[in-house]
Amino acid sequence: MIMQIQPQTGLLVDVKYSHSPNFDERPVTGQIDLLVIHGISLPPGEFGSDDVMALFTNTLNPQKHPYFAHIAEVKVSSHLFIRRDGEIHQFVPFTKRAWHAGKSQFQARENCNDYSIGIELEGTDTVAYTEIQYQQLAAVTVALMQTYPGITLERIVGHSDIAPLRKTDPGEAFAWDRYRQLLNELLVDQHRI
Numbered sequence: 001m002i003m004q005i006q007p008q009t010g011l012l013v014d015v016k017y018s019h020s021p022n023f024d025e026r027p028v029t030g031q032i033d034l035l036v037i038h039g040i041s042l043p044p045g046e047f048g049s050d051d052v053m054a055l056f057t058n059t060l061n062p063q064k065h066p067y068f069a070h071i072a073e074v075k076v077s078s079h080l081f082i083r084r085d086g087e088i089h090q091f092v093p094f095t096k097r098a099w100h101a102g103k104s105q106f107q108a109r110e111n112c113n114d115y116s117i118g119i120e121l122e123g124t125d126t127v128a129y130t131e132i133q134y135q136q137l138a139a140v141t142v143a144l145m146q147t148y149p150g151i152t153l154e155r156i157v158g159h160s161d162i163a164p165l166r167k168t169d170p171g172e173a174f175a176w177d178r179y180r181q182l183l184n185e186l187l188v189d190q191h192r193i
Ligand SMILES: [Zn+2]
Pocket: 037, 038, 039, 100, 159, 167, 169
């Protein structure tokens, strides 16, 4: 599977786009050299609702679930959300700064939102992510690496790697081996072309 990114707009081609108001400009235009993998589900541990999309677009109903009352006012977003069935949603252009990492640090550089792309997988720390999620994530990653060469295999991390005291996602359930295997296969294929 080949995915394409329009460099001018910073949007994936042929992917559902829901505009999030939770973004701003990157402090250094064009500086994109880290990919952060997250896991999220709303309500926590439940899959299939549209509540993550609602959270990222500030339309979450605080009365729908007790947990939502605490988070409905939180202003967050990610560039992409990959559902259990592999469907991809984009909320913020890659060229803009999404608000996914919070207080964070990678190799002595703070504020990872400034220079990273954030991808949320629908899931939890302890439930296996789906095969199609890995395939979609790998395909998107290769497209991102081609469009933003600062993102290399060594510069793909989990949220827990850059905010270890606060965050545990994508959790032990995320199979880094499977993800890297798929990435390597796709990258080898690309070089053959
Ligand atoms: Zn996260």
